[in-house]
Amino acid sequence: xxxxxxxxxxxxxxxxxxxxxxxxxxxxxxxxxxxxxxxxxxxxxxxxxxxxxxxxxxxxxxxxxxxxxxxxxxxxxxxxxxxxxxxxxxxxxxxxxxxxxxxxxxxxxxxxxxxxxxxxxxxxxxxxxxxxxxxxxxxxxxxxxxxxxxxxxxxxxxxxxxxxxxxxxxxxxxxxxxxxxxxxxxxxxxxxxxxxxxxxxxxxxxxxxxxxxxxxxxxxxxxxxxxxxxxxxxxxxxxxxxxxxxxxxxxxxxxxxxxxxxxxxxxxxxxxxxxxxxxxx
Amino acid sequence: xxxxxxxxxxxxxxxxxxxxxxxxxxxxxxxxxxxxxxxxxxxxxxxxxxxxxxxxxxxxxxxxxxxxxxxxxxxxxxxxxxxxxxxxxxxxxxxxxxxxxxxxxxxxxxxxxxxxxxxxxxxxxxxxxxxxxxxxxxxxxxxxxxxxxxxxxxxxxxxxxxxxxxxxxxxxxxxxxxxxxxxxxxxxxxxxxxxxxxxxxxxxxxxxxxxxxxxxxxxxxxxxxxxxxxxxxxxxxxxxxxxxxxxxxxxxxxxxxxxxxxxxxxxxxxxxxxxxxxxxxxxxxxxxxxxxxxxxxx
Ligand SMILES: Nc1ncnc2c1ncn2[C@@H]1O[C@H](COP(=O)(O)OP(=O)(O)O)[C@@H](O)[C@H]1O
Ligand SMILES: [Mg+2]
Numbered sequence: 001x002x003x004x005x006x007x008x009x010x011x012x013x014x015x016x017x018x019x020x021x022x023x024x025x026x027x028x029x030x031x032x033x034x035x036x037x038x039x040x041x042x043x044x045x046x047x048x049x050x051x052x053x054x055x056x057x058x059x060x061x062x063x064x065x066x067x068x069x070x071x072x073x074x075x076x077x078x079x080x081x082x083x084x085x086x087x088x089x090x091x092x093x094x095x096x097x098x099x100x101x102x103x104x105x106x107x108x109x110x111x112x113x114x115x116x117x118x119x120x121x122x123x124x125x126x127x128x129x130x131x132x133x134x135x136x137x138x139x140x141x142x143x144x145x146x147x148x149x150x151x152x153x154x155x156x157x158x159x160x161x162x163x164x165x166x167x168x169x170x171x172x173x174x175x176x177x178x179x180x181x182x183x184x185x186x187x188x189x190x191x192x193x194x195x196x197x198x199x200x201x202x203x204x205x206x207x208x209x210x211x212x213x214x215x216x217x218x219x220x221x222x223x224x225x226x227x228x229x230x231x232x233x234x235x236x237x238x239x240x241x242x243x244x245x246x247x248x249x250x251x252x253x254x255x256x257x258x259x260x261x262x263x264x265x266x267x268x269x270x271x272x273x274x275x276x277x278x279x280x281x
Numbered sequence: 282x283x284x285x286x287x288x289x290x291x292x293x294x295x296x297x298x299x300x301x302x303x304x305x306x307x308x309x310x311x312x313x314x315x316x317x318x319x320x321x322x323x324x325x326x327x328x329x330x331x332x333x334x335x336x337x338x339x340x341x342x343x344x345x346x347x348x349x350x351x352x353x354x355x356x357x358x359x360x361x362x363x364x365x366x367x368x369x370x371x372x373x374x375x376x377x378x379x380x381x382x383x384x385x386x387x388x389x390x391x392x393x394x395x396x397x398x399x400x401x402x403x404x405x406x407x408x409x410x411x412x413x414x415x416x417x418x419x420x421x422x423x424x425x426x427x428x429x430x431x432x433x434x435x436x437x438x439x440x441x442x443x444x445x446x447x448x449x450x451x452x453x454x455x456x457x458x459x460x461x462x463x464x465x466x467x468x469x470x471x472x473x474x475x476x477x478x479x480x481x482x483x484x485x486x487x488x489x490x491x492x493x494x495x496x497x498x499x500x501x502x503x504x505x506x507x508x509x510x511x512x513x514x515x516x517x518x519x520x521x522x523x524x525x526x527x528x529x530x531x532x533x534x535x536x537x538x539x540x541x542x543x544x545x546x547x548x549x550x551x552x553x554x555x556x557x558x559x560x561x562x563x564x565x566x567x568x569x570x571x572x573x574x575x576x577x578x579x
Contacts (some may be wrong), residue, residue, distance in 0.1 A: 141476070142466075254469055
């Protein structure tokens, strides 16, 4: 991923002002954001996938990203932990800071960033290892050597991911023997074991049945106590149920960003209204 | 509706193809039967176990000795040396090509590896004679450069493309989602490679090594040209050896038809066949397991 910024100086995060005459993107200046995104442009080759995105992600809140397929939701959250680095010939312009620290700063390694900003993917992707090893691996690469501590933290995160009771007798079995919903909760457990500050969810329920989906939603509301959460979802009801803030993306633009209640009950933009009432998308 | 003639033609084609595919089995059975028939007198006279454990191979002495142990040991020695060369070489190139190389490097490297595997073995042998054998002789101050080490190194180089290309396939088949999961947890490229990508491709990699081993054991021309040809049992790689294949190739011409010598050469062939058969079965089994393991994630 190439950075296109014209000014080589460190971005100036003191300016919170953004131009938005219609106040569709509502940024709460009284809150210190966990992640701040300013004037973010993103390109795959020459195709601009994200255009001038400005938004804040608040601490210990759930922010939902909604919008039709292909509008750039996944692209957006993958930039937040720089998984976008792996997309060949992609380019980025603009500023993103995690607690006032520029995430594109060459001194801020993506590896360190990803330890603080974890991710759960659309399709459950446990490693073809045992349930226990799935969690232990992340701890080991994060420098936890003591096997007693690894075990303790694995159990703790399995409990926190509401999976422990179901798997406590089979921790040595392959993670692939779990059901889809269990696999996804294992991926969540594996992510929270390394104690990130932010967790990014990219349509975590897209491949799950309604019961598993309900469990994950419940879990997200619980996790909100400890983590800042960003969740991409296709499901309006889900956004309404789990999120505090909602961002509506359309063709690479952030059309509306506000408290979830406001976005759903009284959208400022006609296109948002059309989308949430199911008129397109 | 299809006409009757057309239907008949389709059936005919089906039968012909079936017969042709059956012929593979018939050829295999024919070869095995011939081998068994010609080897039987040797096993009967000397005894199977006796043959593979006795240490003397003097087929032209009076009375002759047909102990295959030195030949088997020679094959194993050469194979072990070859694997020490081809496994690191093949795996490193596979990892480099599939995980690290950019698009352009890939396009440049892959055809070269394929080319390397298409060079006839006699050319490798020739290179060993004019270059490697003299170099080894000088370097280790030996009376002759034709020894297990020379043959092993050349075989190793020769078989590394198989290992490289099959391992590369295996690494490529590791779903991207596994690697992404690892990176998203803050692993760097090396950690991901060692802990996630290589283990996920392990059975494919092992299969490639087994198939490479089969190639090495069965290779004849290179060992005939380079191994030195002495049927002795030794632990030193600098000594000449006489692997099974080179014994067969060198002696079949001089062994008189239907003599004990002639039959015992067939017995060697049977042993070779059993070894390669086992290797292939193992590879086949592992490959199946590998598909099962990753199947749901593809
Ligand atoms: N790796 C990539 N290379 C090139 N184009 C991509 C890549 N990933 C996504 N895109 C394109 O970027 C646009 C946004 O995709 P994405 O962020 O995945 O959308 P969403 O998650 O909202 O469905 C789409 O037009 C998609 O085709
Ligand atoms: Mg997406």
